[in-house]
Amino acid sequence: MFKKCTGVCYTIFILRVSLRKDAEINGRSLRCIMKSKIIMILILLVATFFFVTGFLKYQSNLQETLAKEIGDSGLPSLEIPSEGSGGEEDPVKEEPSVIENPERVEMPDLYELTEEEAKELLSELKLKMEVLEEKNASFATGVVFFQEPYVEEEILQGETVTVYVSNQNLLGEEEKIAVPLLIGLSEEEAVKELRNLGFQVGYEYNPASGYGKGMVYSQNYLVDSKVSKGTRITIRVSTGS
Incomplete structure (x- = not known):
């Protein structure tokens, strides 16, 4: 009877020791897993940092290279100057919309x-x-x-x-324009009619019998002649007899 009790107690002792070892092993495994995860996270953070830094540096170098190539080719730069920058710019002459x-x-x-x-x-x-x-x-x-x-x-x-x-x-x-009859009109009337039709006006002043002072007595184009717009029509104006 005593031997049986001793055997049972020994078996229980062995089981407790085994369970304790398993717990210690599981604890160590869990700690190892946690450490591995932390290390992986740190590696990912460091890799992300270097990737972002490298990308920004690459983008900056690319912009500088493009700006240099554009400048060498003589094309206008796409860079927007910062407000208040001290760079010199060629003055652009613009017609003022309102003149004082x-x-x-x-x-x-x-x-x-x-x-x-x-x-x-x-x-x-x-x-x-x-x-x-x-x-x-x-x-x-x-x-x-x-x-x-x-x-x-x-x-x-x-x-x-x-x-x-x-x-x-x-x-x-x-579109050709017909030359009107101007003889017998006053100088002002002839000029107004010619300009309304789109002609330039030339002037000659001479004495002319039968025509009062300021009256048109002759013109250099025949009536109804078809000429281009802007043609200079010369009117001959009487200065009196």
Whole structure:
């Protein structure tokens, strides 16, 4: 009986020792697993840090390389300058939309000037320019053949001058204009009619019997002749008998 009790007690002791060892082993395994996970997390964090840092550095180097290539090629830079930067920039001349204390100026003669010459001349007078292109066989492409307001008329600075510029490359037929009868009209009436039709006006003043002073007695184009818009029609005005 005693031997049986001793055997049972020994068996129980062995089981307790075995369970304790298993618990210690499991504890060590759990700690090892936790350490492994922590190490993996740290490795991932370090790898992520180096990846992000390397990507940002690569992007910065790429932008610098592109900017250098654009600069060498002469193309305009895509870089947006920071506000208040001290870099020097070429001044851009812009026509002011509003002019303080505008003055009245006399319209210059833009006839047969190029579009660029007309723009420069009007800019000096602080006038804006609107360009209308029309096909006109009598004038080379890019040449002004008509203007509104007309020569020597007064215009306020900041206002817009309309210039008609020839363009031989436009499609379609050129519209020809018939020359009206001007003889017997006063100088003012003849000038108004010609300008309304789109003609330039030339003047000659001579004595003419049968025509009062200031009356048109002759013109250089026959009535109903079809000519291009902008053609200069000369009227001969009587200075009296």
